[in-house]
Amino acid sequence: MIWELELVIYLFLLISAIVALEVKDLLVAVVMTTVFSFLMALLFVAMGAIDVGFTEAVIGAGVSGVLYVVVIYQTTRHSND
Amino acid sequence: MRHQDESPIVLLGSRLLTPYIMLFGWYVIFFGHYSPGGGFQGGTLLAASVLLIRISGGRRVSRLQIQEFATTPLAVIGVIIYFATGLVAMLMGGYFLDYELLPFTGMEPAMVRYWGILIIEVGIGLAVMAILVMIYDNMVKGEDYA
Numbered sequence A: 001m002i003w004e005l006e007l008v009i010y011l012f013l014l015i016s017a018i019v020a021l022e023v024k025d026l027l028v029a030v031v032m033t034t035v036f037s038f039l040m041a042l043l044f045v046a047m048g049a050i051d052v053g054f055t056e057a058v059i060g061a062g063v064s065g066v067l068y069v070v071v072i073y074q075t076t077r078h079s080n081d
Numbered sequence B: 001m002r003h004q005d006e007s008p009i010v011l012l013g014s015r016l017l018t019p020y021i022m023l024f025g026w027y028v029i030f031f032g033h034y035s036p037g038g039g040f041q042g043g044t045l046l047a048a049s050v051l052l053i054r055i056s057g058g059r060r061v062s063r064l065q066i067q068e069f070a071t072t073p074l075a076v077i078g079v080i081i082y083f084a085t086g087l088v089a090m091l092m093g094g095y096f097l098d099y100e101l102l103p104f105t106g107m108e109p110a111m112v113r114y115w116g117i118l119i120i121e122v123g124i125g126l127a128v129m130a131i132l133v134m135i136y137d138n139m140v141k142g143e144d145y146a
Helices: A004-020 A027-048 A048-074 B008-029 B038-064 B068-091 B109-140
Strands: none
Touching: A004 A027, A004 A048, A027 A048, A048 B038, A048 B109, B008 B038, B038 B109, B068 B109
């Protein structure tokens, strides 16, 4: 793997993790954790663990995002405006 | 949360995307011995396609696909497929999940092992899909988010 590309992926990983921790809106945080796990899957594939990367892409970027969104909808107050 | 109307564009997009995700899930399950993937990843892809329709269409649309009462029997069927294959190999005199001893007549041992792994993978995929959909159904508790 080209090491410059991996460096760019690592930088985006750090940026998405910091944004997910610091942002106020919870939906933005969920999207940022999804971006984080997708970049993590790219890094796993770059390191040669294709099976782990595939699982991370499917679970982290697919199903857990949906479950997080459901949790946010369940825990926020419903107002009728 | 703001009240959200049903969006036909989101529903149409997910209806367009869902069959291909499901087909790719079955591909991942059935080609698990040649390529990366297997029962767990394929089952999660199937669950992702079902959840996409559920989260974009609500109960009115997802009632047509997999109903809520059908998830528990599907998971049980998947687990039974897994354990029945293992226990049949055990009854034939081998260890648990010893694929060589499965009672397929007229096949060489490599092909018997191939079919045994395929049956196991289908069981795992079915159980994973049904349980992930069941977790979503129990989390929303019958409310609609579409």
